[in-house]
Amino acid sequence: MRLVQKSLAKMPHRMKILCSTDDTNGEYVKFYFELPPGSQGSPLHYHDTKTEIFEVLSGSLEMKVGQKGNIKVLRAGEVLQVPAKGTDSINRDNFNK
Numbered sequence: 001m002r003l004v005q006k007s008l009a010k011m012p013h014r015m016k017i018l019c020s021t022d023d024t025n026g027e028y029v030k031f032y033f034e035l036p037p038g039s040q041g042s043p044l045h046y047h048d049t050k051t052e053i054f055e056v057l058s059g060s061l062e063m064k065v066g067q068k069g070n071i072k073v074l075r076a077g078e079v080l081q082v083p084a085k086g087t088d089s090i091n092r093d094n095f096n097k
Contacts, residue, residue, distance in 0.1 A: 035061070041090030044069075052082040054090075062091045 019030040056074045063072050082088045
């Protein structure tokens with residue numbers, strides 16, 4: 001967890017861990033992010049065994065998904081699931097604040 005906290009400390013967002021792997025017997029981690037408009041969240045990456053699920057609570061979020069980097073814009077209330085070994089990156093677009 002220390003390595004994750006160290007790398008995330010350089011990013012321009014606020015993050016809160018809602019559930020850790022300790023809370024869920026290693027099944028999942030649940031984060032809450034606040035990402036300022038126009039900023040980059042996580043760079044392109046993938047997870048070997050875990051699915052990522054993104055839900056936008058307010059504003060909008062630009063994501064690059066898959067090997068071709070298809071761009072998807074999620075708006076408040078929308079959800080996107082990225083399967084294990086699927087690549088993704090997160091950027092906060094400037095459509096909504």
